[in-house]
Amino acid sequence: MDQTVQEAPAEQQAPHGDPNEIIIEARDVTVGFGGKTVLEHLNLDIRRGEILGFVGPSGAGKSVLLRTILGLNQKQEGTVKIFGTDIDNASDEDKTRVDMRMGVLFQHGALFSALTVLENVQVPMREYLDLPKELMDELAMLKIELVGLKRDAANKFPSELSGGMIKRAALARALALDPDVVFLDEPTSGLDPIGAADFDELVAKLRDTMGLTVYMVTHDLDSLFSVCDRVAVLGQKKVMVEGTIEEMLASEEPWVKSYFRGKRARQLDMETRS
Amino acid sequence: MLTTADTDASQPEAGREPDARAADVRPSIETREDGSTLHVALAGVWTTRMIGLVDKEMRELANREGGKLVLDLSGVSKMDTAGAWVVERLIAALSDKGTETEVTGGSEAASTLLDAVGESAHNKDEQPSGDTRNIVIRMLEAIGRGVYAMKDDFIASMNILGATIAGAQSKAGRAGHSVNITAIVHHIDKMGVGAIPVVVLMSAIVGAIVAQQGAFQLRYFGAEIFVVDLVGILVWRELGVLLTAIMIAGRSGSAITAEIGSMKMREEVDALKVIGLNPVGVLVFPRLVALVIAVPCLTIAANFAALGGAIFVTYMYSGISPETFIERMRATIDISTIFAGLIKAPFMALIIGTLASVEGMKVGGSAESLGARVTASVVKAIFVVIIVDGFFAIFYAAIDF
Incomplete structure (x- = not known):
């Protein structure tokens, strides 16, 4: 019975799953580089279907935590469980299965510069799925349109795209396999406020239609206020505060206070309250 | 409910064959003719991983002309954008041929998905097509471009050579530091x-x-x-x-x-x-x-x-x-x-x-x-x-x- 829960939780539940199920669980995570500890005994839960905003001062280790969850960094201690699978002790097959259910949008897009946008989106499909070419083209085109790009962008190379288009194309690639969870590393950095708001809206729309869980590292207060269900603040090598945006506003933690109730935040705050 | 699937999963080759693990939830299509109406009942898991199995059948259904087609989604246990795409593609193709379609039994999540995907399926914009010109013309074009590239290269080399001979940089008033x-x-x-x-x-x-x-x-x-x-x-x-x-x-x-x-x-x-x-x-x-x-x-x-x-x-x-x-x-x-x-x-x-x-x-x-x-x-x-x-x-x- 154990396995039923682990292997195929999605199939037996309502289409978008149980909202209280914890799909990513980090326990006691300690990461350091060259004797310097970046994260120490950090705990974090991500629940199905939520958009979790992750904030923290520059250099606090937000990207390190993201990379650790993805398995790109070695950790000294602790466990990370994704969909109930402990990725350190999982077999290669289980790891592949977990990888197929995750999509990542890197900060600078990380699109393959030698491939067109369409081919970029097809890379995960080619790797993991055995689909007819025609259907693969259609699905890739669908993903490109879903993220709000025009059809003629599909045959362009990443070097021919603007910053906002690169982010969207990278999101399309992250969504190629219809993952259950996507990780966004500063998705709105470098976008104009209108483009950033569009992107936030897009993320919210995709969450609603595809039942995505979103883990978003961001500095964008607008994003935090408009789309995030929950916010976690990283500081002093662990998750300092975790909760809804209202709880953040009520927090007395000095950094949280100055972040959410500082000069730049006050205006937004008033808008949302009024 | 998924006990059979679990026994499959424990087999060593299950990892390489994702559809083996969910043999009983693989997507399926059942058709039933009723006068001029064709009832199509979809069942199973319609996700990116499984959709390759039914793509061909769904394309064949799109060839039907006239009459009416009723799509019953009540048997679909899970659907994602790929599944929704295949369904919407069928609907779009049939509506072009004048066949009426009706979707029944879809869950709320499924209909949200179908709506989101539908826009793209009904998009009649020309797909950007590749180069369709004659091979001789393309060859001549390549030669022409090559010659022009050579000219550009030569000018660029002369440009760099000239700029070098002229000196490191000509910033006003800093001649002493120019090298x-x-x-x-x-x-x-x-x-x-x-x-x-x-x-x-x-x-x-x-x-x-x-x-x-x-x-x-x-x-x-x-x-x-x-x-x-x-x-x-x-x-x-x-x-x-x-x-x-x-x-x-x-x-x-x-x-x-x-x-x-x-x-x-x-x-x-x-x-x-x-x-x-x-x-x-x-x-x-x-x-x-x-x-x-x-x-x-x-x-x-x-x-x-x-x-x-x-x-x-x-x-x-x-x-x-x-x-x-x-x-x-x-x-x-x-x-x-x-x-x-x-x-x-x-x-x-x-x-x-x-x-x-x-x-x-x-x-x-x-x-x-x-x-x-x-x-x-x-x-x-x-x-x-x-x-x-x-x-x-x-x-x-x-x-x-």
């Missing part, structure tokens, strides 16, 4: 001093080989001593400078292209321009000057190394003592032979540096273009160096140098 000595010394160290071991070793080996081959052939005529003439003239006039130039084209030409190219990729070159510095002055000038100083010096080192190799081999192989070798060489080699080789060195340096810089400036946004440019830089530099060496030989013969 950056530190940068030039740095590049001489990197491209000149750093290349000494490999150039010396390579030249010594080639000198030794030429001497051995020459001695072996001349032995039949009892004229082994003339191997000194052969090696002396060959090394001083041609081999030393040519080997050095080829080695530097491979070693430093590629480095220059890669350095300038990656700066171009990350807009560092543009930043220089905006700050008011001339990229040619800052990036190309010190490298070119360093090459023009380093290559002749390396050529001298290469010449001596080659002669050293030759002396060693003629002594071991033919018993010509080093004293005899040097005596004989002094008789055959005069100062013009030595300069005939050395004069070429700065020209080779200019060619290598200019071509490498031009290719570096041509790097676009992708990692692939960087690789292509570095390759082009090395190939072009070696090719042009050999051609120019040939021109020098013709020129020297004409003026009896």
Whole structure:
């Protein structure tokens, strides 16, 4: 019975799953580089279907935590469980299965510069799925349109795209396999406020239609206020505060206070309250 | 409910075969004809991973003309955008043919998905198509583009050469600082001093080989001593400078292209321009000057190394003592032979540096273009160096140098 829960939780539940199920669980995570500890005994839960905003001062280790969850960094201690699978002790097959259910949008897009946008989106499909070419083209085109790009962008190379288009194309690639969870590393950095708001809206729309869980590292207060269900603040090598945006506003933690109730935040705050 | 699926999952090959683990939830289509109405009941898991199994069947359904089609989604346990796409594609194709469709039994999540995907399925915009022109025309186009690229290359090389000769950079009132000595010394160290071991070793080996081959052939005529003439003239006039130039084209030409190219990729070159510095002055000038100083010096080192190799081999192989070798060489080699080789060195340096810089400036946004440019830089530099060496030989013969 154990396995039923682990292997195929999605199939037996309502289409978008149980909202209280914890799909990513980090326990006691300690990461350091060259004797310097970046994260120490950090705990974090991500629940199905939520958009979790992750904030923290520059250099606090937000990207390190993201990379650790993805398995790109070695950790000294602790466990990370994704969909109930402990990725350190999982077999290669289980790891592949977990990888197929995750999509990542890197900060600078990380699109393959030698491939067109369409081919970029097809890379995960080619790797993991055995689909007819025609259907693969259609699905890739669908993903490109879903993220709000025009059809003629599909045959362009990443070097021919603007910053906002690169982010969207990278999101399309992250969504190629219809993952259950996507990780966004500063998705709105470098976008104009209108483009950033569009992107936030897009993320919210995709969450609603595809039942995505979103883990978003961001500095964008607008994003935090408009789309995030929950916010976690990283500081002093662990998750300092975790909760809804209202709880953040009520927090007395000095950094949280100055972040959410500082000069730049006050205006937004008033808008949302009024 | 999924107990059977679990037993499948525990089998070792289940991981490689994702549909084996969910054999009982694989997507299925059941059709039932009812007068002019076709009832289609969809069931199972309609996700990206499974959709390949039913793609063909769904395409066939789209061929139906007229009548009515009822899609029953109540059996679908899970659907994602890929499943929704296949359903919406069918609906769109049928509506084009005038067949009515009706969707029943879909969950709320499924209908949200269908709505989101529908927009794209009904989008009648032309798919961007590839090049459909005649192969002859495309070939001619490639040739034409090649010729124009050659012209552009030539102009760019002349541009860089001209800018270099004009000086490092022409910033008003700072004439005294216009030549950056530190940068030039740095590049001489990197491209000149750093290349000494490999150039010396390579030249010594080639000198030794030429001497051995020459001695072996001349032995039949009892004229082994003339191997000194052969090696002396060959090394001083041609081999030393040519080997050095080829080695530097491979070693430093590629480095220059890669350095300038990656700066171009990350807009560092543009930043220089905006700050008011001339990229040619800052990036190309010190490298070119360093090459023009380093290559002749390396050529001298290469010449001596080659002669050293030759002396060693003629002594071991033919018993010509080093004293005899040097005596004989002094008789055959005069100062013009030595300069005939050395004069070429700065020209080779200019060619290598200019071509490498031009290719570096041509790097676009992708990692692939960087690789292509570095390759082009090395190939072009070696090719042009050999051609120019040939021109020098013709020129020297004409003026009896």
